[in-house]
Amino acid sequence: MTSTFPALLIRDEVLGSHRVSLTDMEPSELMDGEVEVAVRYSSLNYKDALGITGSGRVLRRSPLVGGIDAAGEVLSAAEDSGLKAGDPVLVTGCGLGEIHHGGFAGRIRVPADWVVPVPKGLDLRQSMILGTAGFTAALALQRLRANDQDPGMGPILVTGASGGVGSLAVSLLAAQGYEVVALSGKTRQHDWLKSLGAVKVMDRRGLSQGWRPLETARWAGAVDTVGGEILGWLTRTVDEWGNIVTIGLAGGAELRTTVMPFILRGVSLLGVSSSNYPTERRAAVWAHLATDWAIPHLDDIVTEEIGLEGLESASKRMLAGDVHGRILVDLQR
Ligand SMILES: NC(=O)c1ccc[n+]([C@@H]2O[C@H](COP(=O)([O-])OP(=O)(O)OC[C@H]3O[C@@H](n4cnc5c(N)ncnc54)[C@H](OP(=O)(O)O)[C@@H]3O)[C@@H](O)[C@H]2O)c1
Structure with a gap:
């Protein structure tokens, strides 16, 4: 069984050299972290569109896998993380897709304190219609x-x-x-x-x-x-x-x-600065989104579902003002 996974790699090394490519990565190429997640969904945010098109300085290292959001199932986790294989989890912000390989990939490996268990009442797909x-x-x-x-x-x-x-x-x-x-x-x-x-x-x-x-x-x-x-x-x-x-x-x-x-x-x-919102307070906000602050129109708000190969053109359309609602990224498309 192959352990490679697809990823959208952004290179932004020298001014004017911005380049995006779909590539196969090995787990050994991921950065350090206590939790590895098989990513099922991500989403396209304005910040991602700036990073993918090179229109704004979002990436703080290069090359880097883009994607500030990810949701999926835990593949492995450090014992003291409180997580186990198969747990549905999400990560938003915290440096994902900015300084750390991000959610536009079949896998992420991240510090345990970035990871929020998907609360009861939301599934992985809904958690990424929400996303950042x-x-x-x-x-x-x-x-x-x-x-x-x-x-x-x-x-x-x-x-x-x-x-x-x-x-x-x-x-x-x-x-x-x-x-x-x-x-x-x-x-x-x-x-x-x-x-x-x-x-x-x-x-x-x-x-x-x-x-x-x-x-x-x-x-x-x-x-x-x-x-x-x-x-x-x-x-x-x-x-x-x-x-x-x-x-x-x-x-x-x-x-x-x-x-x-x-x-x-x-x-x-x-x-409001969502990406550096204190990690220890994140689960409580997500618990609200799953219960008393549930957003009733998620299926009407997701207007497009794309795979990794659709990200570049969707980013251009987003910055041109040609999209509305949320764009969900399905890693199994
Ligand atoms: N502070 C945080 O933690 C945080 C978190 C997430 C996003 N953001 C920021 O919030 C903004 C929206 O993010 P998003 O992901 O929702 O992006 P988005 O889906 O592209 O939405 C941006 C909306 O702004 C309006 N707009 C676009 N260009 C405009 C212009 N030149 N003048 C006036 N209005 C314009 C458009 O709405 P209408 O056509 O309906 O007017 C557009 O749909 C971005 O600046 C993003 O960086 C900040």
Whole structure:
């Protein structure tokens, strides 16, 4: 029986030399770790698309197997890891696909503290429809709740709503009783966003932003995956004591605002950084995603299922804004 496995290897050694190849790897080529997992599913995130296309500096070593998410069954584990062969597990972030060979491969070998047992209530496939995007949406909800964002305060605007994090956040927040307004650049997906729970969908193009330090308050809070001008506008339009969770930079990394929203309206800007979220607190978030924070529309949110060979073209489409929802990577395709 052969022990080689397929992997998507990214080489980014010299500026301009970016190259992606499908290759067969041996287990001996994997990096150190106490747990080896036969990967069944992964997913495509914005960060993966940047790494695969070479559009952003995501990889911190080269060559490297890409993929910041993985789910599968344990093949072997150190005795003191609490895991055993056959256990369904997942890994998101922690350096997977950035400094450590990642989930776009038939196998990973990782430190034991990166590994989260897939909680009862989720299967491997569902865990990767969620992946980093779903974990991040859950962290956004956790931050809103911890900072007293009550559904009764009024509408929450979700930006980049048709994206992976955005669509999962729409569904999650709506299921938790928030009135969700979606902001999206994809007019064709407005009905789909409503089917996920948005009460209203706004077109991001032609948005009238206004530049006064405080504009008319429109939102009780926001979950922002876009950054840039949109995030600046959110600081000016979120109501008193509302929270803005900042997650992404699909529209830019700059933030132009003043202190006025924070000192006159009591607005809070809350960060989420899923990849370095403390490992000892991860299982509790996943347990929520399997139970009281279960996202009801997972089968509608997964819009494509691809194999490793489909990753390069899907990455290009993702960065061009031509995909919506989540792209699941099936290692057995
Ligand atoms: N902080 C964290 O822990 C964390 C975790 C996961 C992801 N992220 C970040 O969150 C963002 C979204 O990630 P994702 O995986 O959900 O990506 P995605 O599926 O590609 O979604 C991004 C969405 O942003 C909108 N968008 C794209 N380009 C834009 C532009 N130029 N201006 C305004 N809106 C634009 C689009 O939605 P519409 O067409 O509907 O507007 C797009 O679907 C990325 O920046 C990613 O790096 C951060």
